Amino acid sequence: MKSFGIDHLQEIEISQLWCSTLRGDRESFQKLMEATYDLMFQFGHKFSRDRELIKDSIQDVFLEILEKRTRLSSDIPPKPYLLASLRRRLHRLEQRQRWMVPGDTETTGFEIEFSSEHYLILSEEAGNIARQMTSLMNELPERQKEVVYLRFFQNLDRDEIADLMRIRPQSVSNLLQAAFKWLRTQWKPVISLLLTSFLC
Amino acid sequence: MVFEKQNQDMNEYGHFGAEDFVWNEAFRRWVLVPTQEDHVFWESWQSENPHKAAVIAQARELVQAIGPRLEHLPESEKNRSIGEIMEHFDDRALSEVSSHTPLLRSFWFRAACLLLLLAGFATLFTRYNMRKQTGFEQLLAAGEMLKEVSNDAQKTIRITLQDGSSVTLDPGSRLSYPEHFTGSKRLVQLSGGAFFDIVKEPGRPFYVYAGKVVTKVLGTSFHVRSFNNEKEVSVSVKTGRVAVFTRENDLSDDMDEISEQSGVVIEPNQQLIVAQKTTRITKTLVPNPEIVAAPEKVPSFNFEDSPVSEILKTLHTAYGIEIIFDENIMKNCPVTATLTDLSLYEKLDLICNAVGASYEVIDGRIIVDGKGCQAR
Numbered sequence: 001m002k003s004f005g006i007d008h009l010q011e012i013e014i015s016q017l018w019c020s021t022l023r024g025d026r027e028s029f030q031k032l033m034e035a036t037y038d039l040m041f042q043f044g045h046k047f048s049r050d051r052e053l054i055k056d057s058i059q060d061v062f063l064e065i066l067e068k069r070t071r072l073s074s075d076i077p078p079k080p081y082l083l084a085s086l087r088r089r090l091h092r093l094e095q096r097q098r099w100m101v102p103g104d105t106e107t108t109g110f111e112i113e114f115s116s117e118h119y120l121i122l123s124e125e126a127g128n129i130a131r132q133m134t135s136l137m138n139e140l141p142e143r144q145k146e147v148v149y150l151r152f153f154q155n156l157d158r159d160e161i162a163d164l165m166r167i168r169p170q171s172v173s174n175l176l177q178a179a180f181k182w183l184r185t186q187w188k189p190v191i192s193l194l195l196t197s198f199l200c
Numbered sequence: 201m202v203f204e205k206q207n208q209d210m211n212e213y214g215h216f217g218a219e220d221f222v223w224n225e226a227f228r229r230w231v232l233v234p235t236q237e238d239h240v241f242w243e244s245w246q247s248e249n250p251h252k253a254a255v256i257a258q259a260r261e262l263v264q265a266i267g268p269r270l271e272h273l274p275e276s277e278k279n280r281s282i283g284e285i286m287e288h289f290d291d292r293a294l295s296e297v298s299s300h301t302p303l304l305r306s307f308w309f310r311a312a313c314l315l316l317l318l319a320g321f322a323t324l325f326t327r328y329n330m331r332k333q334t335g336f337e338q339l340l341a342a343g344e345m346l347k348e349v350s351n352d353a354q355k356t357i358r359i360t361l362q363d364g365s366s367v368t369l370d371p372g373s374r375l376s377y378p379e380h381f382t383g384s385k386r387l388v389q390l391s392g393g394a395f396f397d398i399v400k401e402p403g404r405p406f407y408v409y410a411g412k413v414v415t416k417v418l419g420t421s422f423h424v425r426s427f428n429n430e431k432e433v434s435v436s437v438k439t440g441r442v443a444v445f446t447r448e449n450d451l452s453d454d455m456d457e458i459s460e461q462s463g464v465v466i467e468p469n470q471q472l473i474v475a476q477k478t479t480r481i482t483k484t485l486v487p488n489p490e491i492v493a494a495p496e497k498v499p500s501f502n503f504e505d506s507p508v509s510e511i512l513k514t515l516h517t518a519y520g521i522e523i524i525f526d527e528n529i530m531k532n533c534p535v536t537a538t539l540t541d542l543s544l545y546e547k548l549d550l551i552c553n554a555v556g557a558s559y560e561v562i563d564g565r566i567i568v569d570g571k572g573c574q575a576r
Contacts, residue, residue, distance in 0.1 A: 029289060033282045038273060045271040055281050062285050066292060116265035126261045133219065134266055152228065153268055180223065187219055 010035065011079065018078035022069045033062060036079070039154075040086050046112045046149070047090045057093060061085045080160040083150075087164060110146040114138055136186050144179035147172055214249065221259035222266070231263040240416070240443045243465045247441070250522075344378035351392075361388075365406065368395040372427070393425035395438075413474045417442040436471035436486045444472050446479040468492045468520045470564040483564040485521065489544045492520040501539040501547070508533040508555050512568060519544055522565040529572035530555075 014035050020028035037058065044054035061082060065072065114137040116130035140148065146165065150156045162169040213221075221227045230238040246256060351357050351369045359367045362380050369375055373392020386406040398406045398417055408415040410426035413433045420440025426433040435444050443465050464481055466472050469489040473482045491498055499514045509530040516523045521544075533555045539547040548559050548566070557570025 026286075026289060030282065030286055033285060037278050037282060041273050041278070042268070042270060046268075055277075059281065059285050059288075063288055066289060113269040114266060115269045116262075116267075117269075123258075123261065126258050126265070129218065129258070130262055130265050133222070133262065137266075149268060152223070 014078050018076075019074045021065070022072055022074055024069065029062075029066070032078070036082055039079070040082055043083050043154075044086055044090060046110050046146075047087065048094070053093060054090070057086055057089045060089055077160070079154075080156055080164055083154070083156075084164040109142050111142075112145050112149055133187075136183055139186075140179050140182065144175050144182075147175040148179050151176060213245065214252075216252075216255070218255050218259040218262060221256065222262045227259065228263055231260050236445065240465065244441060244443070247465060247467065344380065344382055346376050347379050348374065348376045350374045356395075361386075363401060364399040366397045368397075370394055370425075390424055390426060392427050393423070395421070395423045397421040411476060412447045412479050414445040414447060415442050416445070431476055433474045433476060434471055435466065435474075437466050437468050438490075439468055439492070441465055441467050444474070444481070446474060446481065466564065470521070485561050485564060485566075489519050489521060491518050493518050501542075502537075503539070504536050505534040506536075507531045508535055508551060508557070511535060511537075511551055515544065515547060523568060524565060525568040525570075526572075529570060530557075530568070532572060 014032065017028045017032040017035065021032050040058050040061070041054060044057060045051075048054055064085065114134040116127070116134055137145070137148065143165075147161060150161045150164065151158075156164065158169050158172050161172045165172070213224075216224070226238070227242075229235070230242050242256075246253065349357070349359055349369065351371055351373050354371055356368050356370055359369060359375060359377075361367065361377060363386060365386075367375055367377075367388075370393035373390065373394055375388060375390055375394060377388040381404070384404060386401070386404055388406075388408055390408050390410045396406075396408065396417075398420055400420075406417050408417075408424050410424050411428070411433050413424075413426060413435065415422070415424060415435050417440065420442060421438040422440075422442050423436045423438070424433070425435075435442065464472060464483060466483065469486050469492065471484050471486045473484065474480070493499070497517075499518055501514070501518075503511055503514075507530065509525065509527055512523045512525055512530065515521075535551060535554050537550060537554065539550065542550070548568075551557075552559055552568065552570070555570055555572075557568055559566055559568045561567075
């Protein structure tokens with residue numbers, strides 16, 4: 001089954017690879033990259049459309065791990081660490097670009113589009129609901145979207161998200177709550193609309 | 201709200217619509233990365249809330265379907281990038297050859313890594329411990345002394361456990377059980393066949409280990425048959441509900457696949473057959489289903505011009521077995537019959553014959569198929 005994030009078995013495997021990578025094991029380093037590259041690329045793409053920039057940033061993140069490996073703790077959960085490093089690096093590069101090319105603000109914030117199109121066996125009814133839900137999700141403000149994405153599609157916990165986005169844990173909860181409050185209020189009219197269309 | 205531990209009371213889900221389930225963490229986990237407990241919980245929830253089946257099916261589909269749009273990244277592009285990083289790694293490794301780390305630090309580092317690894321395995325094992333082939337003794341709580349009873353006689357013997365539960369042990373069978381249950385679980389081990397009548401103790405489930413099959417119950421009566429020289433293990437339920445798991449010999453198998461298959465819940469008159477070798481599970485009905493409705497609630501089996509749909513519903517109430525049929529087709533078939541002293545299968549044969557229908561037992565349920573009788 002295709003899932004959007006990484007399941008906990010993979011996560012345990014990644015933790016083990018992380019550990020042996022910090023010990024300087026070549027093969028583990030390569031496997032760690034193979035296991036996390038897609039995840040990082042997808043995440044990076046939410047901040048920038050520039051594929052080369054994303055790939056360069058991922059390279060920097062991994063090379064930095066090599067450089068700092070004797071100082072990095074094996075207790076650090078690797079996935080949040082990798083995503084946070086990538087996010088920081090992309091922001092830094094973005095700021096540098098902005099400074100060098102004033103007015104060029106192509107790489108801004110967090111952009112994500114939720115969809116259900118890649119999943120083909122949807123029944124017509126579920127398909128309709130999925131479209132309604134994703135279009136509502138896509139209307140969420142940027143930061144709420146990012147929190148929803150990290151929580152539900154990357155399975156990060158509140159503190160990990162706070163760390164990654166550099167906000168207080170309470171703010172993470174607030175953003176999530178705001179997102180769901182809005183989704184709920186918007187969803188009600190959609191439901192009654194669907195219901196009436198069934199009854200007629 | 202979203203971060204609160206979602207230990208929702210089973211009843212709370214009753215008001216959930218598909219879109220509520222989609223954002224429920226426990227539900228998502230069951231759909232995307234289920235653990236054994238998730239299967240048990242949701243299967244039993246579903247059988248208690250059969251009217252929610254459509255909502256659950258839809259929510260499952262939605263959870264699988266909705267996600268962030270993925271940017272296409274060709275495998276070749278990814279491998280090229282990783283290759284470049286590896287070149288850097290090799291360059292660095294060459295320049296580092298001369299510098300070596302002190303032995304002590306590397307020792308402690310290794311120790312720390314080993315610990316982390318063990319911790320990883322520990323989580324793995326606790327999540328999947330039901331499937332692990334552990335020595336039964338290791339599962340017992342500290343201080344629980346094992347007692348063993350073998351029945352070498354020709355007839356069954358009855359054993360009363362410390363919690364008041366009773367076990368009727370078949371000839372040629374053996375039961376190991378602690379004299380006092382002190383842990384949070386009540387564990388016994390069975391080789392052979394036995395009928396269990398278990399006293400309900402909220403929060404302290406009862407487990408029967410029999411070969412590769414583990415049966416978990418809260419309070420109920422059921423029969424387990426697991427003889428070493430037989431190819432199959434069977435579990436059948438008389439009252440209440442039990443969950444049955446299988447254990448594997450080693451953990452190297454694909455665990456996701458196993459967890460999808462194991463953890464099956466069965467209800468009265470249902471029976472599970474587990475193949476010893478492959479641990480393949482088949483859900484079916486006991487050979488001779490008994491009436492499970494309370495004596496004062498047993499319906500009358502005398503029907504006069506009753507629609508078949510009504511008769512089938514009566515059988516469902518009496519035997520507690522789900523009977524699936526097309527309401528629209530069966531409601532127009534009036535039948536007059538007296539079925540009182542017949543077995544369930546005889547009753548079904550009679551009714552099906554009367555209206556030109558047939559039935560099958562599939563997955564512990566009865567499916568009645570027919571064309572109806574409007575034309576008559």
